[in-house]
């Protein structure tokens with residue numbers, strides 16, 4: 001199947017095909033003007049990382065749209081406080097832009113802290129704050145002194161880089177909490193979980209595996225996060241970094257300043273989840289711990305494997321497109337799809353770097369399209385050309401898939417289904433099966449027409465779909 005969509009010349013170097021010759025992909029750069037990127041802004045990057053800290057106040061200093069756009073942005077659950085689910089904004093108006101918004105921000109913080117009694121407050125700078133130059137840090141310091149809780153400025157002006165710069169700003173802000181709590185009661189077999197956001201309760205699933213191994217989880221940063229846990233997390237002996245794109249910066253800082261080593265892991269898919277438990281046991285060099293890890297893996301896989309085999313029989317040979325935020329999730333999804341007998345025809349990320357894309361080229365089947373910082377037209381083009389059965393992505397990719405008549409699986413932070421851990425792999429398989437194998441896709445114009453005899457002069461399905469997408 002072919003399409004008439006052309007890739008913009010400035011984007012060509014950010015696309016590669018596995019198995020074909022070529023140098024390193026161009027990535028980790030500002031999005032090309034006019035390409036209508038799928039990426040979010042710097043502010044959004046910070047907001048998604050810090051949002052799950054449930055007992056903190058999150059105040060967006062900017063026009064109301066920035067706060068509305070990120071309100072309750074993740075399906076991050078809390079086992080206690082729900083303060084994070086509010087979206088507080090200084091709602092900057094014309095006069096604030098002309099005369100400055102510092103006083104308004106100070107008033108808002110004083111009032112909100114008085115009313116909600118949070119453990120800490122995060123203040124996010126948006127584009128306009130960067131333009132007019134409000135001294136957010138000075139306001140934060142003043143309020144912190146007056147109220148006696150940490151008030152942290154997040155330097156997340158939307159225009160000043162990519163979403164990845166937002167991750168970094170979030171790490172810098174949260175880092176100021178670390179090292180300020182008491183670590184005396186923390187035991188030798190202790191870890192922090194970095195970069196799991198407790199979407200649909202996933203952090204609780206992972207915590208349970210480690211608890212069964214006898215490992216103490218000191219802090220979860222940031223899923224179901226608590227300020228006091230973060231303050232003492234420098235007492236843990238190991239950091240596990242699940243979302244490498246967002247949290248490697250924090251892990252590196254903790255290694256430099258607190259001498260805590262870190263391992264990059266993934267909790268998605270049977271292989272990667274098992275490896276995360278084994279690697280943790282190996283790190284502590286404890287035979288008994290390894291035995292317990294094996295026990296957890298054996299028990300969990302035993303529970304779900306028979307049903308996974310049933311799904312695999314139905315899914316063998318189906319083709320998928322993946323477009324996600326970070327590369328580590330993409331690696332796991334390629335492997336998880338293989339477990340289900342499926343192939344990955346397209347894989348892309350918003351924030352991957354050169355090494356990530358080199359690894360994807362290595363691990364994917366020949367012919368797989370690999371793309372950095374893509375846009376709707378490119379994704380539509382590749383989906384049509386590869387005639388995929390499933391698109392795995394987030395809220396911005398869902399309409400692309402449905403318009404093309406392709407099954408969709410939400411693997412982003414808005415989802416309501418836990419997809420991490422062994423049970424998560426089972427949920428994933430169930431959802432992939434339900435999406436891919438639904439009979440409804442036989443009736444979408446592209447597929448339905450391919451069943452009919454060709455009419456002379458009739459446009460190909462891809463051509464027609466491409467025109468719609470254009």
Ligand code: SF4
Pocket residue numbers: 041042043044062065066069125126127128157158159
């Ligand atoms: S910070 Fe800037 S780019 Fe981000 S939502 Fe607000 S105005 Fe838009």
